Amino acid sequence: MGKHSYKYPLPAVTVDIVIFTISRRGELDVLLIERGDAPFKGQYALPGGFVDVGEGYREGATQGESLDAAAARELREETDLDVERDDVFLEQLYTFGTPDRDPRGRVISVVYYALVGMDVAPRVRAGDDAARALWAPVRSTDALDDDSEALQIVLAFDHAQVLRVAAERVRGKIDYDPRIARALLPAEFTMNDFRRVHEIVKGIPQDSSNFSKRFRRMIEDGRVEEVGAVAGMQDRGRPSALYRFPEAS
Amino acid sequence: MGKHSYKYPLPAVTVDIVIFTISRRGELDVLLIERGDAPFKGQYALPGGFVDVGEGYREGATQGESLDAAAARELREETDLDVERDDVFLEQLYTFGTPDRDPRGRVISVVYYALVGMDVAPRVRAGDDAARALWAPVRSTDALDDDSEALQIVLAFDHAQVLRVAAERVRGKIDYDPRIARALLPAEFTMNDFRRVHEIVKGIPQDSSNFSKRFRRMIEDGRVEEVGAVAGMQDRGRPSALYRFPEAS
DNA sequence: AAAATAGTGTCTGTCAGACAATATGTC
DNA sequence: GACATATTGTCTGACAGACACTATTTT
Numbered sequence: 001m002g003k004h005s006y007k008y009p010l011p012a013v014t015v016d017i018v019i020f021t022i023s024r025r026g027e028l029d030v031l032l033i034e035r036g037d038a039p040f041k042g043q044y045a046l047p048g049g050f051v052d053v054g055e056g057y058r059e060g061a062t063q064g065e066s067l068d069a070a071a072a073r074e075l076r077e078e079t080d081l082d083v084e085r086d087d088v089f090l091e092q093l094y095t096f097g098t099p100d101r102d103p104r105g106r107v108i109s110v111v112y113y114a115l116v117g118m119d120v121a122p123r124v125r126a127g128d129d130a131a132r133a134l135w136a137p138v139r140s141t142d143a144l145d146d147d148s149e150a151l152q153i154v155l156a157f158d159h160a161q162v163l164r165v166a167a168e169r170v171r172g173k174i175d176y177d178p179r180i181a182r183a184l185l186p187a188e189f190t191m192n193d194f195r196r197v198h199e200i201v202k203g204i205p206q207d208s209s210n211f212s213k214r215f216r217r218m219i220e221d222g223r224v225e226e227v228g229a230v231a232g233m234q235d236r237g238r239p240s241a242l243y244r245f246p247e248a249s
Numbered sequence: 250m251g252k253h254s255y256k257y258p259l260p261a262v263t264v265d266i267v268i269f270t271i272s273r274r275g276e277l278d279v280l281l282i283e284r285g286d287a288p289f290k291g292q293y294a295l296p297g298g299f300v301d302v303g304e305g306y307r308e309g310a311t312q313g314e315s316l317d318a319a320a321a322r323e324l325r326e327e328t329d330l331d332v333e334r335d336d337v338f339l340e341q342l343y344t345f346g347t348p349d350r351d352p353r354g355r356v357i358s359v360v361y362y363a364l365v366g367m368d369v370a371p372r373v374r375a376g377d378d379a380a381r382a383l384w385a386p387v388r389s390t391d392a393l394d395d396d397s398e399a400l401q402i403v404l405a406f407d408h409a410q411v412l413r414v415a416a417e418r419v420r421g422k423i424d425y426d427p428r429i430a431r432a433l434l435p436a437e438f439t440m441n442d443f444r445r446v447h448e449i450v451k452g453i454p455q456d457s458s459n460f461s462k463r464f465r466r467m468i469e470d471g472r473v474e475e476v477g478a479v480a481g482m483q484d485r486g487r488p489s490a491l492y493r494f495p496e497a498s
Numbered sequence: 499a500a501a502a503t504a505g506t507g508t509c510t511g512t513c514a515g516a517c518a519a520t521a522t523g524t525c
Numbered sequence: 526g527a528c529a530t531a532t533t534g535t536c537t538g539a540c541a542g543a544c545a546c547t548a549t550t551t552t
């Protein structure tokens with residue numbers, strides 16, 4: 001036993017999460033946390049934390065939690081949302097490990113991304129460090145040289161790059177993975193809600209007529225079903241039917 | 250200075266690579282290494298090794314190599330192939346970090362996958378531990394209960410699962426990412442070579458006629474070009490034209 | 499000519515994009 | 526009725542799957 005003893009330096013491993021939702025203003029928002037300590041104190045960063053590795057890299061050691069579990073835990077801690085209970089979409093995105101991305105030493109970050117419904121997103125501020133959490137439009141973290149009227153947020157570490165990769169993944173996936181739109185929508189939604197989710201994620205307008213055909217196919221295939229009521233009061237115009245995703249799917 | 254000192258246990262981080270090629274027998278092959286030490290001594294595993302993290306997680310420490318660099322280095326060490334020089338496709342796949350996947354302690358593996366051309370694959374045995382390297386059909390690592398005639402290979406660690414994820418990624422990507430087929434093909438190839446690569450990767454026959462239409466579109470768009478010669482001797486039948494991918498693309 | 503492989507043509511169904519038309523609600 | 530929004534319909538072009546057909550080589 002114990003003959004194995006590893007004396008080489010080891011990195012720290014964190015799990016960070018890019019949590020997306022759709023704001024009431026119709027924008028793609030991401031959850032940011034204001035840093036309370038150096039480095040980057042006072043700047044905004046993606047939520048994240050060290051993976052519980054038990055007793056670490058040692059023969060016979062306890063080995064702690066899985067990466068998926070760490071991500072789910074992080075989500076719970078920051079938002080009070082549970083992957084199971086609240087139908088949150090959570091998936092591994094990419095692992096970032098460039099040297100010098102963290103001045104405290106070599107840190108490798110396994111990044112996940114999550115999608116939470118516009119109906120449950122407000123519950124986030126119930127979390128631990130409510131005051132430090134902020135839903136910010138993804139747009140506000142882009143580097144736009146000209147448009148000076150909009151609020152600009154400069155992210156800590158390499159998180160601007162991380163966010164860009166995450167947003168691109170969601171954009172590229174929404175067309176063929178129905179779980180994306182499903183996770184972002186509330187339990188009941190109109191066809192227009194559905195279309196607008198696609199518009200917001202992809203950033204380009206979707207023809208409502210063509211979208212309707214696509215939606216009809218989904219109904220025929222049983223991928224969505226009518227709930228048998230119409231949407232509540234609107235400013236004007238004909239109210240739309242309400243739909244939902246079937247339980248088992 | 251030095252006020253920061255992290256006393257918590259840390260995991261080890263490795264980079265493993267799933268290296269695919271297409272064998273002369275027309276199968277999807279993966280490069281395996283026979284393990285020389287415990288655990289799993291004598292069994293086959295994916296090539297991989299620890300990431301150089303410099304002085305590790307310590308304030309002011311040197312931080313070593315990037316993950317991409319570690320993967321490229323690993324590829325060079327095991328196969329004598331260079332990502333730049335030899336047109337090898339190399340991309341991060343997924344990070345595996347389940348507890349107890351390695352009995353030596355907590356190990357988190359950032360897995361990459363690589364695609365090498367059928368023409369350069371034979372050069373692999375020039376590598377360091379030539380005797381320990383083996384090109385094995387991916388099929389031979391699947392758990393098939395019935396077909397007892399074929400050679401079965403049981404992989405070390407959770408590498409059977411890793412390999413499955415990698416193969417699925419390639420399968421799902423070959424249809425929309427032209428770099429996949431390009432990396433697997435030699436510099437000059439026939440339309441049938443191209444079709445067979447798709448058949449081998451996807452595991453289902455591709456109609457040569459429909460494939461031809463698709464190929465013609467690629468020619469019209471300049472994504473492939475005729476080389477102006479015909480393939481060498483075959484057993485019988487009409488010889489086919491040779492094509493290549495244009496330089497800049 | 500027969501065999502074998504290379505490559506083309508045709509038909510059909512699905513689906514996206516553009517745009518016109520109709521339906522149903524509020525004020 | 527005027528207006529706003531919801532929903533359906535039509536035309537077109539791109540493309541995949543199935544399958545019949547033609548072309549060019551070796552034996």
